[in-house]
Amino acid sequence: MSITASSTLTKEIEMSFQHHGDNPFEQEQSRLIERLKQQQEGMAKREYPNGRLNASDDGEVAFKIGGDGERGVVVIDFGKPVTWVGMTPQQAVEMAQLMIKNAREVSKEPLRVVIG
Structure with missing residues (x-):
């Protein structure tokens, strides 16, 4: 995953549900962009x-x-029309963490996350 500048989004994170982690290899990042x-x-x-x-x-x-x-x-861009997505429980948690991280970065007020 990497953060890059964009004309409409201040920060973007490129990723795939099947390929994720804290420190992806540069080659994997290139594959996801492609x-x-x-x-x-x-x-x-x-x-x-x-x-x-x-x-x-x-x-x-x-x-x-x-x-x-x-x-x-917070924006999710699939690059094409998508009706549904499926993911493992771990991938769901990682996506939620990315969503929360981006929400906190763009929010003008404090946010509260409640689980359970």
């Missing part, structure tokens, strides 16, 4: 790192999570 670009162009090959869930499963999808401080919003 995958997102291929998705945007409609050229991404379908891959199923954790197997196919059902007939409507289109496979792995790369995405960006970023915060827009000027507008006070």
Whole structure:
């Protein structure tokens, strides 16, 4: 995962549900950026790192999570139309942490997180 500048988002995080961690390798980051670009162009090959869930499963999808401080919003960009996503419990926790981190960075008021 890396943080890069964008014209609309102040910070973006590139990641994939199947490939995540605190210190990804540069090569993996390049792969995710290329995958997102291929998705945007409609050229991404379908891959199923954790197997196919059902007939409507289109496979792995790369995405960006970023915060827009000027507008006070957190944005998830899949680079293409997406109806649903599935992930492991650990991936769900990591996505939630990224969402909360970005929410805190763009919020003008203190935020409270309640679990349970």
